[in-house]
Amino acid sequence: MTMVDPEDIRRSIEAALPGARATVVDTTGGGDHFDVAVAAPHFAGKNLVEQHQMVYAALRSLMPRIHALAIRTEASEGAR
Amino acid sequence: MADVMADIEREIRENKILVYMKGTPSFPMCGFSAATVDVLREIGVPFKAVDVLAEPEKREAIKVYSNWPTIPQVYVAGKFIGGCDIVRQMHERGELAPLLKQAAGG
Numbered sequence A: 001m002t003m004v005d006p007e008d009i010r011r012s013i014e015a016a017l018p019g020a021r022a023t024v025v026d027t028t029g030g031g032d033h034f035d036v037a038v039a040a041p042h043f044a045g046k047n048l049v050e051q052h053q054m055v056y057a058a059l060r061s062l063m064p065r066i067h068a069l070a071i072r073t074e075a076s077e078g079a080r
Numbered sequence B: 001m002a003d004v005m006a007d008i009e010r011e012i013r014e015n016k017i018l019v020y021m022k023g024t025p026s027f028p029m030c031g032f033s034a035a036t037v038d039v040l041r042e043i044g045v046p047f048k049a050v051d052v053l054a055e056p057e058k059r060e061a062i063k064v065y066s067n068w069p070t071i072p073q074v075y076v077a078g079k080f081i082g083g084c085d086i087v088r089q090m091h092e093r094g095e096l097a098p099l100l101k102q103a104a105g106g
Helices: A006-016 A048-058 B002-014 B031-043 B056-066 B084-092 B096-105
Strands: A021-026 A033-040 A068-075 B017-021 B048-051 B073-076 B079-082
Touching (some): A033 A048, A048 B084, B079 B084
Parallel strands (some): B017 B048
């Protein structure tokens, strides 16, 4: 298993959810444990399960290489 | 897979508060599972735990069932409410205890 670059996680989320802002921290430096915070206009009106499912979907291709992923989501304003 | 799914559906139906986790509440084998059990215990409601390490066929089936790629998974009154992060976030907001107490009492 190769390490995952936090930048790849950020880009994948922001590409899947236009207007989203993601902050990714590699919590161990090992490239497989991450804390992810995402603010996205797409989250408005969605419950937490749906919000997290959208993040997981954005990271589908990376998930097999990620051992632990903590997610925090919040809805952000659509207009920027 | 069909039998496992039927088993999962029955567990979710029969247990008002149910957590699929790695390890047991006394001996959790993963930090996220441990943190989730800590929250449930802090709220003080009885809950049923299923150890997916002891029942490996459920480990993948439960992810398909909920369209959720990680464990632990918490079910309340038949509904998937989330994993560790959501449980903690709901607890911080004060939303989890009322939900669990209503399920446990009802």
